[in-house]
Amino acid sequence: MTPVVQLDAVSREFAGTAAVRELDLTVRRGEFTALLGPSGCGKTTTLRMIAGFLEPTAGRILLEGEDATRLPPERRNIGMVFQSYALFPHMTVEKNVAFGLKMRGIPDGELRTRTGEALELVGLSHLAGRKPKQLSGGQQQRIALARAIAVRPSVLLLDEPLSNLDARLRIQMRQELARIQKETGLTAILVTHDQEEALELADSMVILDQGTVAQQGAPREVFRAPANRFVAEFLGYENFVELPDGRTVTIRPEHVEVLTSESTDSTPSDGTTVDAVLTAVRFRGTDCVVTAVSQGRTVLATSSDFELRSGRQVRVHLPAAHTIDLPRTKQELPTS
Amino acid sequence: MIRRRPVLSLLSALAMVFLLGPILLVVAIGFSSGDTVEFPPPGFSLRWFDQALSNASFQQGLLTSLLVAAAATLFALVLGIPVALAVQRRTFRGHKAVETLFLSPAIVPELVLGFALFQQLMVTMRITALGALLIGHTVLLLPYAVRVTGASLALSDPALEEAARGLGAGPLRAFFAITLPVMTPGIVSAAVLSFLTSFNNVPLSLLLKGPGISTLPVEMLNYVQFSYDPTVAAVSTLLLAATVGAALLTERLVGFNKVFSR
Numbered sequence: 037m038t039p040v041v042q043l044d045a046v047s048r049e050f051a052g053t054a055a056v057r058e059l060d061l062t063v064r065r066g067e068f069t070a071l072l073g074p075s076g077c078g079k080t081t082t083l084r085m086i087a088g089f090l091e092p093t094a095g096r097i098l099l100e101g102e103d104a105t106r107l108p109p110e111r112r113n114i115g116m117v118f119q120s121y122a123l124f125p126h127m128t129v130e131k132n133v134a135f136g137l138k139m140r141g142i143p144d145g146e147l148r149t150r151t152g153e154a155l156e157l158v159g160l161s162h163l164a165g166r167k168p169k170q171l172s173g174g175q176q177q178r179i180a181l182a183r184a185i186a187v188r189p190s191v192l193l194l195d196e197p198l199s200n201l202d203a204r205l206r207i208q209m210r211q212e213l214a215r216i217q218k219e220t221g222l223t224a225i226l227v228t229h230d231q232e233e234a235l236e237l238a239d240s241m242v243i244l245d246q247g248t249v250a251q252q253g254a255p256r257e258v259f260r261a262p263a264n265r266f267v268a269e270f271l272g273y274e275n276f277v278e279l280p281d282g283r284t285v286t287i288r289p290e291h292v293e294v295l296t297s298e299s300t301d302s303t304p305s306d307g308t309t310v311d312a313v314l315t316a317v318r319f320r321g322t323d324c325v326v327t328a329v330s331q332g333r334t335v336l337a338t339s340s341d342f343e344l345r346s347g348r349q350v351r352v353h354l355p356a357a358h359t360i361d362l363p364r365t366k367q368e369l370p371t372s
Numbered sequence: 373m374i375r376r377r378p379v380l381s382l383l384s385a386l387a388m389v390f391l392l393g394p395i396l397l398v399v400a401i402g403f404s405s406g407d408t409v410e411f412p413p414p415g416f417s418l419r420w421f422d423q424a425l426s427n428a429s430f431q432q433g434l435l436t437s438l439l440v441a442a443a444a445t446l447f448a449l450v451l452g453i454p455v456a457l458a459v460q461r462r463t464f465r466g467h468k469a470v471e472t473l474f475l476s477p478a479i480v481p482e483l484v485l486g487f488a489l490f491q492q493l494m495v496t497m498r499i500t501a502l503g504a505l506l507i508g509h510t511v512l513l514l515p516y517a518v519r520v521t522g523a524s525l526a527l528s529d530p531a532l533e534e535a536a537r538g539l540g541a542g543p544l545r546a547f548f549a550i551t552l553p554v555m556t557p558g559i560v561s562a563a564v565l566s567f568l569t570s571f572n573n574v575p576l577s578l579l580l581k582g583p584g585i586s587t588l589p590v591e592m593l594n595y596v597q598f599s600y601d602p603t604v605a606a607v608s609t610l611l612l613a614a615t616v617g618a619a620l621l622t623e624r625l626v627g628f629n630k631v632f633s634r
């Protein structure tokens with residue numbers, strides 16, 4: 037099956053500085069792909085090139101198998117949801133949603149039906165006559181989504197669509213987005229810097245680092261096995277430890293066990309266990325985060341033992357099942 | 373309110389007195405039955421309105437003023453809107469320089485600008501007074517056209533036009549369906565401001581007038597130099613009424629605040 041979107045070594049420079057470098061990306065039909073990475077890593081640039089608002093300085097973009105590298109946006113059949121929503125302020129909600137259908141010359145009757153369906157899908161049929169200014173942020177967001185979906189695009193492009201919403205609404209809209217994508221079966225590319233959003237929504241996750249792919253795969257795979265330190269750090273791995281046998285590993289604080297003389301005397305048979313002193317304890321309500329220092333090395337761990345205090349002698353256990361080997365990066369290689 | 377902020381209230385009251393006082397005075401004198409400008413007026417009459425409306429040079433001046441203001445506003449907008457668009461979108465290198473060029477007439481003293489145009493247009497190029505007035509006022513209004521439309525563009529979301537393109541509109545269609553309607557309040561504001569600026573202008577018009585062609589404010593200035601009767605007060609009252617009417621109409625159309633903010 038031809039992929040819906042395919043990027044072949046796509047690069048984009050701005051005044052000599054590369055924002056995206058030789059990026060390869062394949063998005064299959066019905067798949068929800070997340071482009072994830074810190075601010076400035078080239079996510080928006082990539083999305084804008086797929087939409088046709090920016091031309092790549094090198095490489096090819098295929099849409100539905102056809103070369104679309106130089107195709108203007110109006111001939112790409114994309115549906116884009118902008119970070120600012122970009123609803124047309126002088127048009128009613130209904131006119132906004134109908135705009136793409138009108139541009140496609142859809143006859144009146146069908147246009148009304150499809151506009152109605154799109155509004156229904158986002159649950160805002162009752163606001164059809166309003167102007168965008170009269171809507172809340174969350175409602176504007178849904179209308180922007182309805183407008184993009186109404187044209188039945190070959191791919192739905194979402195640029196940080198939830199970032200302007202407050203925390204509670206964001207989580208609610210995340211579920212809405214998942215439902216709508218399931219119901220419509222649309223192919224979608226979501227740009228986000230929020231790893232939770234990507235983990236929850238995406239079938240496939242692409243992590244970008246300075247315009248190149250740092251790792252891609254299913255969220256479960258990537259999360260369980262970050263390929264390098266950049267990805268690990270981005271996904272919230274906070275411990276990077278060089279083990280006595282010379283391996284560099286990473287482990288999440290939630291997976292590090294803090295053992296005290298009261299909790300157990302026996303040394304776990306797997307993984308690595310070291311003696312350490314607690315130098316800081318931060319209470320977080322459901323657990324605490326402790327800083328343990330062993331032979332000059334620092335390890336962060338979470339614990340639900342609320343009796344732990346700074347200065348306490350403990351043993352720190354890094355279970356084998358949760359320690360992930362990392363390739364040595366250039367900086368960490370011993371100088372020869 | 374008054375009790376909480378005595379200083380502010382006092383200043384507001386003073387401002388009202390100094391702003392509105394002279395205006396009300398002029399209106400009162402316009403309706404005077406006396407032969408000279410005096411306050412309080414000895415009685416009520418409409419005779420000076422009669423005088424004003426039948427004065428041939430005022431009639432000529434009003435026609436010229438309206439024509440020049442309307443045409444110069446149109447020219448300034450036709451030239452200024454594309455500049456504002458290009459500057460906002462940074463479509464080419466040197467857009468800053470172009471913007472500065474179009475804003476510069478606002479920095480040059482109007483008398484200097486007027487004298488330069490007089491030399492260039494009327495003395496050297498021998499252009500008629502009406503032509504010189506049109507060109508001069510267009511130059512005068514360009515900064516307003518560029519600034520005000522530019523400000524309204526800057527406030528609008530640059531993604532709007534892209535959204536239209538993404539939904540299948542070609543560049544022209546996106547411009548006429550989205551960009552232009554979104555700019556409309558800015559354009560109306562710029563038009564109102566430009567028209568009033570041109571209509572009220574004295575320094576440029578003074579230098580660029582010619583035989584049988586001069587603007588209403590210049591004719592009014594001429595008149596008060598030689599006569600001390602309430603005719604000019606009556607003209608002023610009529611102008612005031614027209615301006616208030618125009619302002620109310622604009623308020624109904626686009627909202628007053630939009631016109632005068634920025």
Ligand SMILES: Nc1ncnc2c1ncn2[C@@H]1O[C@H](COP(=O)(O)OP(=O)(O)O)[C@@H](O)[C@H]1O
Pocket residue numbers: 050051054055073074075076077078079080081082
């Ligand atoms: N129009 C532009 N002109 C110059 N540099 C740009 C432009 N757009 C993006 N960049 C640069 O390209 C890099 C990637 O930007 P962007 O794709 O917006 O990142 P992200 O969306 O991941 O935060 C950044 O360093 C940014 O400064």
Ligand SMILES: [Mg+2]
Pocket residue numbers: 079080081
């Ligand atoms: Mg971005």
